[in-house]
Amino acid sequence: MTKDRDEELEREIRSHLELEAEERVANGMSGQEARDAARRAFGNVTLTREDARAVWTRRWLDEIVQDVRYACRTLRNSPGFTITSVLTIALGIGANTAMFSVVNAAILRPLGYPQPEQLQMVTAGSGDGNPGSLSPAEYFELTEISQSFAVAGAFVTGEANLSALDRPRRTAYARVNAEVFEALAVAPERGRWFRRDETRVGGPAVVILSHGLWRSAFGDTDDIIGQSVDIDGIRHEVIGVMPPGFDVMDKRAELWLPLQLAPAIRRFRASHFLSVLARLKGNVTLSQAESELTSLMTSWGERTHASGHLFVPGEHVLQLTPMLDAVVGPSRRAFWLLQAGVGLVLLIACANLANLLVVRAETRGREIALRTALGAGRRRLLAQFVAEGLVLLGLGGALGLAAAWAGIGALTAAYPESVPRVAGIGIDASVLGFTLLVSALTALIFGLAPLRYLSGRTGGRLLNDRASGATAIRPTMRRVLVAAEVALAVLLVAGAGLMVRTVHNLMSVDAGFDRSRLVTFGIALPAATYPAFDGRVQMYDRLLDRLRTMPGIEGGAAVSGLAPQRAANGFGTDIEHYTPPPEGAELVAYYQTITNGYFDAMRIPIVRGRAFEAADRIGAPVAIVNEAFVRTFWKGVDPIGRRVRPRFGDETPWVTVVGVAKDVRQAGVDQPAGTELYVLLDQIPRIFPAVQGGRLGSGFGDASMHVVLRTNMSATALQPSIANAVREVDPGLPVIRLRDMEEVFRDSVRRPRMLMQFLTGFAGLALLLAATGTYGVLSYMVAQQRREIGIRMALGAERSVVLRAILGHGLKLACAGLVAGLAGALVLTRLMGTLLFAVRPNDPATLAGVAALIAAVAAAASLIPAFRATRVDPLAALKDD
């Protein structure tokens, strides 16, 4: 368009010149002479063209360029203000962008499978909302009778020893059947999926690698397909490589192994260990599938000809959870909370900036007044402020984006386990969109204040005001801004305070054992080297004997599941003197396999009866139960000498209970202790005859156990001697995750700890900003009232009175913010309810602490300006005027 117009103008001027020349020729000039004269008469052609073009191009664009240039110049002249503002904006935008990147990647982004909304996790629960695993019988029956699902797959996850490039490493795996891959519908990057016949019992030892493992462990060689790798001592043929980022249920699995369930396992109806993932048929909605499940459950027994341990509405039920919810459900609230927190920090930063800009506008009052008087339009002045804001925002935004980039890396490095779907975190289009939105909001919030302030004044009035006069400035807006900052800071400090209390409560819960001076590590025995049960027991005996004789070790034992982070592995159990509910047997939540000396090493008191003894290793089957077991099944019955029988095959014997141990919080310090049954490792083959020799045994922990050592040394100090001891027993065994028990504990509360650390950080920033704001307002006030203070002091006012007046101003500001903030906190902290432990959202002690802290910070921020006020020299102040 412009180009056309340019060309037309060019052509028009050309014909003009030609006409002019022709006229001159007609008057008797020669050709060249006429052309020159015509050109002379016309004047500057280029200038004309530019002038004419300027009519059509948008003037304001030029003006903006001018304004921006001018803004850059003025900003360069006040570097202190500029740096503070840019850093504040960068901080706000950077933190928000980084956090939103996490929220976006972890929570908002749909799962990377085709039609992810069709994917449902099927869980068996007791109706209290806690999802559990399915038993094989239940899984197979579900696939046989349900009409809603296109396909339903089963998987279990765990860790295996992988030898790659001659280096043993511990690798997370998922054992899946072919149906899992069919449900996920993501094609392998190379090779192929498991075939259905490969995920039946007796199938081949094949493996599919994750993209990451292929690259890191095998140097992304092209001929990986068909090679064999050593997993737990067994050769597996690689048949495929999955594309980058592929995962199921955020397990970060690197190996995909076939789940080869023996038909016999169908007998163990009450043995729950399968995760089930199903894809709804295209035309079936979630609610249709749910109602089908409900109606199936009422007739489940008739349909499957099964009895005992059946689904009972309200007690033992099947539930569907959309896969995304299942993956991110637990962390969703936590991350939105953090996003809200970082948003509050941004708001405070904006308030601070607005304040800074107002101050600037005021100190530049004379300049502005002068320019207004000289004819500068108010619109142009405002435009200049906008330009200044834009420059600040542009610089801050760019810096913030860079900071976000770095921050995301730091965040995922510091909290790799706490962020779901960590692989997909990055700055993508929606994150950039979010950043733009945040920047626009920032501009609006911090730009609005000074603009409103400016438009409310006329140049004339400003010019008439004496800049040093106490009445020149209406400080209401600045006070409101600071009070708002304090109020927002109160919200953050209250949230952080509640999380601090929560983490403190979690860490001081009595988990049932003494975790101080306790060191733990894991041992996993490869099935190839230790095919038989006896070999495994001998290995543990030798290892524990060696460890116990090491200097600094007071006791040691092995256990299958390490508190406080073990998963329930319960199954149906017959219990003497207890009448189970009409449907099936009762579930014992934890089956724990231990070696002798476990209760001693962990300092778990035996409250009745006795612990295991050496004689039990070869004696009749015995067991120890916990207090929760007695409370649940044997209320008013003497547990010692009573018998229980795991429902695990037909030949399972009755086991006599010889003792009661104190409750241990196995599944987490915030979880109540469940019913628990301890058996001795040596007795496993007698108590579970079906287990012996087979790979089934790994479920009972004899192939992979945790060693606990009571010691006065730290894990780091013990590391070399432990490595030595393990090497002497078996050079091929890696020591897995050698840690102090304290660390295991801290790790078990890592999500609340992460929340606490972040919120504390945000709260610290908020306090700092609010303090700066308060300080700024008071300093300014003191500067403005210098004369007045000087007069008062000249008239004999005490320094302490002046000091108290200024301090009082600061505290009054803080108080207004505090009241508003506390009111907001009472409402907003309620949203944190589910994230807290043993503290209520409106906990009075926490809120009182917050109030005290805010008051202290406000007082501290007011002190310097207050002292400065007392130093005002009355004479100098008066002379200044």
Next chain:
Amino acid sequence: MAERKVVQGTLELLILQTLLFGPLHGHGIARHIQRTSEDVLQVEHGSLYPALARLEKSGSITSKWEASDRGREMRMYRLTAKGRKQLTIEQSRWNAVVRAMARVLKPV
């Protein structure tokens, strides 16, 4: 700055007045002003085209490429209804200024 404005306003008034008699191209407009003012008003050709552009942008005139009587393709400017109205307003304003000037310059 203020000086240029006066010139601009005057030039625009002269252009509008010239176009009252019929469509004309840029050169013709300049020539017409020069002739009718008996060479008193020399139109700076360089400022003519920006003025034409301004008038066209404000909708007082329109332009169209047409073949002139001499067969040359010229951009012809034409007064619009809005331009006519504009001309009357500008004329009365100008007359007011002229009368005022006259009163100042020839005191009774």
